[in-house]
Amino acid sequence: MDIRRLRYFVAVAEARSVGKAAERLRMAQPPLSVQIRKLESEIGAPLFRRGTRGMDLTEAGQALLARASEALALAADGIEAARAVAAGSRGRLSVGYMFVLANAMLPRLIPELRRSIPGVDLDFAELSASTREARLLDRSVTVALCMPAIHHPEIQVARIGAQPFMLAMPIRSPFARLGSVPMARLQGRPLIALPPPERDPSSSAVAALLRRHQIVMPIASRVETVHSAMSLVLAGEGFGILPACARLGAPRGIVFRPLRDATDSIDIAVCWRRDSHSPLIRTFLKCAEKAVAPL
Amino acid sequence: MDIRRLRYFVAVAEARSVGKAAERLRMAQPPLSVQIRKLESEIGAPLFRRGTRGMDLTEAGQALLARASEALALAADGIEAARAVAAGSRGRLSVGYMFVLANAMLPRLIPELRRSIPGVDLDFAELSASTREARLLDRSVTVALCMPAIHHPEIQVARIGAQPFMLAMPIRSPFARLGSVPMARLQGRPLIALPPPERDPSSSAVAALLRRHQIVMPIASRVETVHSAMSLVLAGEGFGILPACARLGAPRGIVFRPLRDATDSIDIAVCWRRDSHSPLIRTFLKCAEKAVAPL
């Protein structure tokens, strides 16, 4: 069975005439007549009553017409929807983000996205450092806002910004009275550390920073997230060396101070699978760049 | 665009593999692969991600799949529905009936119909003597229960029963005390007459009955319906010579008595357009015969 036959059938039913329908379909009358008869023989019953002045639907024909025209509309809508999704004007975009960036970026990013791609369903998911790669690879998120960027052969990275490191401490810490903290003063102080990049602890930006200044800070605790780090800092367990934007989500009682002489920063990046070719990714990247610009 | 392509697409999407889908479709793998690529080029975007272990839908493919499978189901249901309507197991049957027959037949006919053709929507309409032909000819009713039968070249008639004539009179009429009324006693009595068959008054069954018995009854009134006739009879305007089943709908105060020596009767018939070939008509005829049998 062929959708062309159904299309022809609907045309004839609506025109109530083979000739008129043929004209509208830009084809000759005889082949249309043949197709209609083929459809009838396929169904095993006449769909039209042939009168001397055109064709008229039988009851069977009416039953078919209702479904066929709906099916045609659905099929057309299907290919239209596929095109729209491919073009990025419809569809779904799953955005993953690391929680440290939420306060700094989402309030600007989300309205920007809704304005740029109004037909697209947005879907946000918080990512942890340990699962973000897997979530990209298994496509449960399409793009990820990461800090720092992901390094993986299958994952494409676009750096959209950076955050300087700041020293996080309880407000009652002596350093809190300083406008900025010289690196040298950190010597020997306890550090609340985040997980280093997998399999290469020395590549951590914080580790590199300390090494370059020849500072040694004993690791008081290792925690998974920036927020856990801040909790321990607040509890007096040690200092945090954290991206500046983390202060937007910091609990009361924590203060951030610049590190004097330290220009190191940590990248903010948009990451996606190399084989995801959705145009939504480009659009998302543009929006994310706008949202990150004021930082 | 061809529904075959959509069918192939759905098969491949469900099998997640061209080869498997080809097997299920009983065709070779290469042409299926070609068709899928043609569909993709028609849409202008890839619908599948080709992996080393089969195919996987892209977002555009998912958008299409949802609509396409629904459209396929609808199209299949459409041809199925058309077949079912043609076979008489689904559809709609518009039944016209003359009101004289309603009390006598519908209580048995309707349950019989619902049992015989449960998938068919029934639709009942009362017919008047003057419009019943038109209602059949313009197909606003499919079958009609008539008394007497319709005679028309385009209309097919099946006699399913007959009703003897009875004399209808007010209960206070002297004849009401008789068990039956001899024809001779009607001489000169006023008659409430019904409309004669169009253009041939002498062919009326009542006229023929009176003529054969050489009785003359002056026509006190001509009315359109049996019920109107009974109203006038009750009002004392004259006698009615009416089909026996009319007494089932007679108002209080009217009695019916057999006409002695008169074996004349009036046909009950099922009528339909000659060019209506719905199998529902046969089924309806069977049911009507059953429903009329006890009369």
Next chain:
DNA sequence: CCGACCCATACGTTTTCGGTATGCCAATGG
């Protein structure tokens, strides 16, 4: 490094479709 698996491409064959010419039937009009 080789075989297995799976999709893509190429080419010849067959089916199907569409166009033109024409026939048939009924209704209309002189």
Next chain:
DNA sequence: CCATTGGCATACCGAAAACGTATGGGTCGG
């Protein structure tokens, strides 16, 4: 009563599309 018109059906031919077989070219697993 016959001719004309309008509409659908049939016949035949050329063109296009689809199918099958053979084959190529990747990747994965042993």
